[in-house]
Amino acid sequence: MEQVAAYREGVGDRPVAPSVDAARLRSLLGGPLAADGTNPHALLEQLAGAVDPALVATAGPRFFGFVVGGALDGATCADILTAGWDQVAFNFTTSPAGAVVEDVVGDWLKEAFGLPAHASFGLVTGGQGANTVALAAARHQVLAQAGWDVEERGLMGAPKIRVVAGEERHGTIDRSLRLLGLGAGIVEPVAADANGAIDPEALARLLEAGPEAPTIVCLQAGNVNTGACDDLAAACDAAHRYRSWVHVDGAFGLWAAVSPSTRHLVNGIERADSWAVDGHKWLNVPYDSGYVFCADTQAHTASMSYTAAYLVGHGQGSQRAPSDYVPESSRRARGFATWAALRELGRDGLGELVDRCCAYARSFGDRLGAIEGVEIGNEIVLNQVLVSFGSNERTDRVIANVQRDGTCWAGGTTWRGRRYMRISVSNWSTAEADVERSVAAIRRVLAETL
Ligand SMILES: *Cc1c(COP(=O)(O)O)cnc(C)c1O
Secondary structure (H helix, E strand, O other): OHHHHHHHHHOOOOOOOOOOHHHHHHHHHHOOOOOOOHHHHHHHHHHHHHHHHOOOOOOOEEEOOOOOOOOOOOHHHHHHHHHOOOOOOOOOOOOOHHHHHHHHHHHHHHHHOOOOOOEEEEEOOOOOHHOOOOHHHHHHHHHHHOOOHHHHOOOOOOOEEEEEEEEEOOHHHHHHHOOOOOHHHHEEEOOOOOOOOEOHHHHHHHHHHHOOOOOEEEEEEEEOOOOOEEOOHHHHHHHHOOEEEEEOOOOOOOHHHHHHHHHHHHOOHHOOEEEEEEOOOOOOOOOOOEEEEEOOOHHHHHOOOOOOOOOOOOOOOOOOOHHOOOOOOOOOOHHHHHHHHHHHHHHHHHHHHHHHHHHHHHHHHHHHHHHHEEEEOOOOOEEEEEEOOOOOOHHHHHHHHHHHOOOOOOOEEEEEEEEEEEEEEOOOOOOOHHHHHHHHHHHHHHHOOO
């Protein structure tokens, strides 16, 4: 589509932050729903014109907020085809193409991450979805081990589960626990070190305190502030001594596995029981794509699949139904975009993408850290950088002014009680020149900020 191409060609030149007037935007888009229909050409022109100033250039090379990533060209085009094909990736009958492409990308991803080849795979909407599915499988398995069928009987009267997770876990873990009826308050937090990785000894001590209970341990690869990864090998050893299920939330950090230079950060990754990772972050697949894997395939399908009279006897034979591994029934064929991204990059390109982003993160750290009064707040192990510009107040003013300046965009965060600008480098199109331009802009804004 021409409009898409034009937007993407110009995305590196527009101010990264939108200059949005919410009331005007609402009036351009809103008003009462018209009784008469509109010609698609006319409405698309109206839509594109109205929203353009309100778009955030997250697809561009100088958006460093949150951990988002952009979208590779091939993956974006495949996603446009996906919309045009409008496949229902429910099972092999509703779309053989949609089902088989998910089998293929599942295998490719397991190979790239070094996960067990027999692990099951579900293509979900993101890290939140992946964490929820994995923890549902975990809930199934630890309760089945205690003689309880949670899918049939629910949680009322069930044996008490323990959930042990790092104190610096992502908030989506808590939401998944809420959705699964376990409650966020169930978490027994494990202390983390200065960079946010758990202390495996502290984990072992916690587990020792209740060795008989059905237990789920949540580990993390890639802390959203610092990029720190838990020591997966040591933590898996400790957890498996107590027959716990080990889940790894590696929404962006699991990608460390694809490059020889960062692989050591996730040593032992293959020993976990389930893994959650995003496609729409570091793989640069368009929204919304996340991946969940379980070593125990049966626990995965037991927690997700269902059947109905109209679903059997469709001649699916031995074909895998993607919907048996996710919480959705009707769903878009997300596999095409991931297939395209992995083909576009190849194994080497994937590793280079990760290496490049990490190198730029270190470059941000070196250049900004060399400025008088600027401090880097984390050990830069991956693609995340925390930058303080003095007092909390001044740091917040600098962040606001950098955002207003529009050359680049980075958000704020609180880490260990102190305010920081958080820079995440995860876009395929970010180049050395973008780092230089962004550092120059931050330097300029800093000099003008009291
Ligand atoms: C982003 C992130 C999530 C949530 O992923 P979504 O794709 O936003 O649902 C979970 N865990 C970690 C560590 C993350 O960085």
